[in-house]
Amino acid sequence: MLLLTLTNLGLVAGAVAAAATSLKVVTIGTTPDGTTAPIRGWNSWGTQAGKYLSDADYNEGHVRGICDRLAGDLRGNYRLCGLDSGWSVGDHGDDHGRISYDDSRFDIPRFARYLHGKKLLIGIYIVPGAFLNDFNKTIEGTNTKISDICGATNGLARCRLKYDHPDTEKWIDSNARQFASWGVDYIKLDFITPGSNDNGVDLPPDESPEVQLWHRAIAKTGRRMTLAISWKLDRSKPYFDIWRANADSMRVDQDIQSYSRTPFTDWSRVLRTLGNYLEWINAAVAHEYYSDHHRAGSGGGGIGTHPNLDTMYVLNNGTLSGLSLDQRRSVFIHWIGSSAELNLGDDLEQPDPDGLALLNDHDALAAAGFTANYPMQPRNPGSGGNAWLAQNAWIAGPAPSGEFIVVLANYDDGDAGTQTKTVSASFADLGVSGKYTCFDVFGKKSVTTQSGLSVSLKGGQSVMYRCTRAKH
Numbered sequence: 129m130l131l132l133t134l135t136n137l138g139l140v141a142g143a144v145a146a147a148a149t150s151l152k153v154v155t156i157g158t159t160p161d162g163t164t165a166p167i168r169g170w171n172s173w174g175t176q177a178g179k180y181l182s183d184a185d186y187n188e189g190h191v192r193g194i195c196d197r198l199a200g201d202l203r204g205n206y207r208l209c210g211l212d213s214g215w216s217v218g219d220h221g222d223d224h225g226r227i228s229y230d231d232s233r234f235d236i237p238r239f240a241r242y243l244h245g246k247k248l249l250i251g252i253y254i255v256p257g258a259f260l261n262d263f264n265k266t267i268e269g270t271n272t273k274i275s276d277i278c279g280a281t282n283g284l285a286r287c288r289l290k291y292d293h294p295d296t297e298k299w300i301d302s303n304a305r306q307f308a309s310w311g312v313d314y315i316k317l318d319f320i321t322p323g324s325n326d327n328g329v330d331l332p333p334d335e336s337p338e339v340q341l342w343h344r345a346i347a348k349t350g351r352r353m354t355l356a357i358s359w360k361l362d363r364s365k366p367y368f369d370i371w372r373a374n375a376d377s378m379r380v381d382q383d384i385q386s387y388s389r390t391p392f393t394d395w396s397r398v399l400r401t402l403g404n405y406l407e408w409i410n411a412a413v414a415h416e417y418y419s420d421h422h423r424a425g426s427g428g429g430g431i432g433t434h435p436n437l438d439t440m441y442v443l444n445n446g447t448l449s450g451l452s453l454d455q456r457r458s459v460f461i462h463w464i465g466s467s468a469e470l471n472l473g474d475d476l477e478q479p480d481p482d483g484l485a486l487l488n489d490h491d492a493l494a495a496a497g498f499t500a501n502y503p504m505q506p507r508n509p510g511s512g513g514n515a516w517l518a519q520n521a522w523i524a525g526p527a528p529s530g531e532f533i534v535v536l537a538n539y540d541d542g543d544a545g546t547q548t549k550t551v552s553a554s555f556a557d558l559g560v561s562g563k564y565t566c567f568d569v570f571g572k573k574s575v576t577t578q579s580g581l582s583v584s585l586k587g588g589q590s591v592m593y594r595c596t597r598a599k600h
């Protein structure tokens with residue numbers, strides 16, 4: 129049939145545009161560590177990169193003061209006190225070659241006890257491999273030398289581990305046991321390949337076995353420790369399947385930091401991150417992770433791992449963050465919508481009242497409770513497609529109850545100022561139908577509609593709606 133042929137070739141533009149593809153509801157489900165929500169807290173790297181936390185101040189006394197703010201200003205809504213690079217001895221391990229803390233900076237077991245006493249969590253940062261300087265030490269509980277499990281340097285003062293050597297697993301196990309005995313809650317494993325290739329060091333092309341070994345080692349300790357992997361991870365198969373079966377979160381792209389003191393970041397870096405999230409969620413849909421049948425790891429259906437969009441900048445004012453208040457609200461909306469880890473990169477000791485109000489907003493935190501299981505996916509206004517657009521729409525859910533979340537955004541540069549645009553997504557575009565009452569999470573007002581949502585947004589502004597079935 130001629131018409132069918134033309135349609136298949138995409139030549140009948142009207143017919144193609146009119147038929148939005150059906151919505152595949154994507155869930156995260158339970159991650160490998162057995163949790164059902166992404167972690168929330170703070171990571172030190174933003175302030176380290178911005179030099180607000182100087183090398184001399186990167187120690188327990190200062191970081192304790194910073195993380196006290198998680199329990200104070202942030203009311204325990206954000207619990208992770210995440211130490212990034214620099215907490216450990218950088219060029220050798222302990223007597224068995226295990227990663228050890230730099231005791232001129234931190235006593236990790238003591239700091240963990242302190243944080244746990246405030247109902248907070250402690251995170252640490254590691255990179256792959258055993259130390260080149262430890263080659264003559266033996267792996268705990270064995271007669272095997274570190275040199276036996278090691279190949280060439282990986283460019284990080286460490287070796288490329290021999291994943292096929294049986295005692296490589298024992299070295300990783302010995303580290304995981306030690307972290308568990310210290311009370312560690314969260315491990316960021318950086319420089320994982322394939323993905324993190326163009327970084328100036330000398331990583332082997334495929335470190336995915338290292339992620340599998342760390343997951344197994346953590347499970348063997350019996351302590352729940354979240355495994356977050358970084359930084360620009362390959363989203364193709366089979367790697368995405370390995371990440372989601374072994375890691376609780378995976379970074380979607382390179383660092384968001386500007387690496388200058390002020391500001392921490394800028395809108396273009398936020399948009400680069402969001403563009404990478406769009407590719408990540410589209411890959412998850414293309415890999416059919418919405419279907420139980422394709423589930424790789426533990427638990428029920430779903431992707432099985434959270435995206436990590438790097439740290440978010442919401443707390444500090446525009447001078448420090450490089451973002452207007454509208455843009456900071458947009459960051460918060462998108463990090464929540466993505467089911468991303470909600471880790472702040474801000475300087476917690478310079479809170480801005482507007483930033484605190486955003487971060488402690490009860491309705492925003494409730495929305496994050498919903499998106500913990502339902503990451504948003506793009507549904508383009510006018511077509512229901514999944515491309516990146518300067519004015520775009522996203523949907524998270526619906527849940528079996530019918531509830532869903534919609535994000536509408538105008539990504540034009542807010543500083544350029546002027547670009548107010550109307551962003552409209554019909555329920556057909558979004559892939560849902562029916563009559564819903566939609567609550568504007570930050571605008572604090574509701575609208576009941578069976579056609580869709582439409583809003584006028586300045587550049588850099590976004591709005592998040594939480595929609596439930598209308599009573600009549």
Ligand SMILES: *[C@@H]1O[C@H](CO)[C@@H](O)[C@H](O)[C@H]1NC(C)=O
Pocket residue numbers: 260261262263264
């Ligand atoms: C290991 O021991 C050998 C033999 O004693 C020595 O030559 C080598 O430098 C040592 N390597 C390290 C990293 O200590």
Ligand SMILES: *[C@@H]1O[C@H](CO)[C@@H](O)[C@H](O)[C@H]1NC(C)=O
Pocket residue numbers: 445446447448478
């Ligand atoms: C932003 O906060 C910093 C630190 O508190 C302060 O020095 C600066 O004046 C503030 N900028 C504005 C525009 O309020």
